[in-house]
Amino acid sequence: MNFYKRTVSDYVFSILNGILMIFLAVITLYPFLYVLFASLSDPVEFMTYKGILLRPLSITWESYKSVLNNPNILTGYRNTLFIVVVGTAINVVLTSMGAYFLSRKGPLLKKPIMLLILLTMFINGGMIPNYLLVQQMGMYNSLWSLIWPGAISTYNMVIMRTAFQSIPDSLEESARIDGANDWVILFKLILPLSLPTMAVIGLYYAVGHWNSWFKANLYLADRKLFPLQLILRNIVVNSEVDDMTVGIGTGQSYAMSFTIKYATVIVATVPILLVYPFIQKYLVKGVMIGSLKE
Numbered sequence: 001m002n003f004y005k006r007t008v009s010d011y012v013f014s015i016l017n018g019i020l021m022i023f024l025a026v027i028t029l030y031p032f033l034y035v036l037f038a039s040l041s042d043p044v045e046f047m048t049y050k051g052i053l054l055r056p057l058s059i060t061w062e063s064y065k066s067v068l069n070n071p072n073i074l075t076g077y078r079n080t081l082f083i084v085v086v087g088t089a090i091n092v093v094l095t096s097m098g099a100y101f102l103s104r105k106g107p108l109l110k111k112p113i114m115l116l117i118l119l120t121m122f123i124n125g126g127m128i129p130n131y132l133l134v135q136q137m138g139m140y141n142s143l144w145s146l147i148w149p150g151a152i153s154t155y156n157m158v159i160m161r162t163a164f165q166s167i168p169d170s171l172e173e174s175a176r177i178d179g180a181n182d183w184v185i186l187f188k189l190i191l192p193l194s195l196p197t198m199a200v201i202g203l204y205y206a207v208g209h210w211n212s213w214f215k216a217n218l219y220l221a222d223r224k225l226f227p228l229q230l231i232l233r234n235i236v237v238n239s240e241v242d243d244m245t246v247g248i249g250t251g252q253s254y255a256m257s258f259t260i261k262y263a264t265v266i267v268a269t270v271p272i273l274l275v276y277p278f279i280q281k282y283l284v285k286g287v288m289i290g291s292l293k294e
Helices: 008-040 043-048 062-068 071-103 110-119 127-136 154-165 169-177 182-193 195-211 214-219 228-237 250-273 276-288
Strands: none
Touching: 008 062, 008 250, 043 250, 062 071, 062 250, 071 110, 071 154, 071 182, 071 195, 071 228, 110 154, 127 214, 154 195, 169 182, 182 195, 195 228, 195 250, 195 276, 214 228, 228 250
């Protein structure tokens, strides 16, 4: 039996690699930790503090109380949850139907259709034509304007198509012999066998809906329809914190406006982060399906 004996250069490489990984982890996590520490800090102490923030300064929850008592935040959560849940469901269903069609061997003109679909990744009508389209279709100032336009992502459909192509044709042939049609094959055979890919594609769509604010800023006029990220953007960029600092002295109100911004960022970010642990095991497997051929 041959045993590989590690040399000095191997140990040096392992140590340097470990140091590099730790360094990358720190610089990746620190911005989030900084926002978290700042949101928990006393506003006045935070304003006067200089240097790298490594811990909260006199922990206080006043900023979070102000944020959670803001009715706009709760309205934003409600709108965002509707967009994420309904939008992701529509995205996954339509994407799977398109991917199923493009993954089958029988359809005519499949290659030209695939080429036209791929062109949409590089050619876009532009902001003004899209705005006019949404307006003419009667979706302006409606949450549906954030769901139906762009209901299918070409990139996600290509990933799902590749996953569907990796399923043996013999399974489909057996199903057809038993009398199954395309709807039965898609929803009772193909999709159950592609759950890892479905989970990843669903995550991509959900994160995209959760983080999106530009379309809402373009298509929505009623503040009651604003999603959470647009409210967050108005608070952070436009400093719309007056409603959350009522009854506070001028000096402390100015200091608290900064910690309120950080608290709003945490409130808007943590919920979507909690989704990752539940589907982490599907991420690599779901995306890499079909990428390796024997």
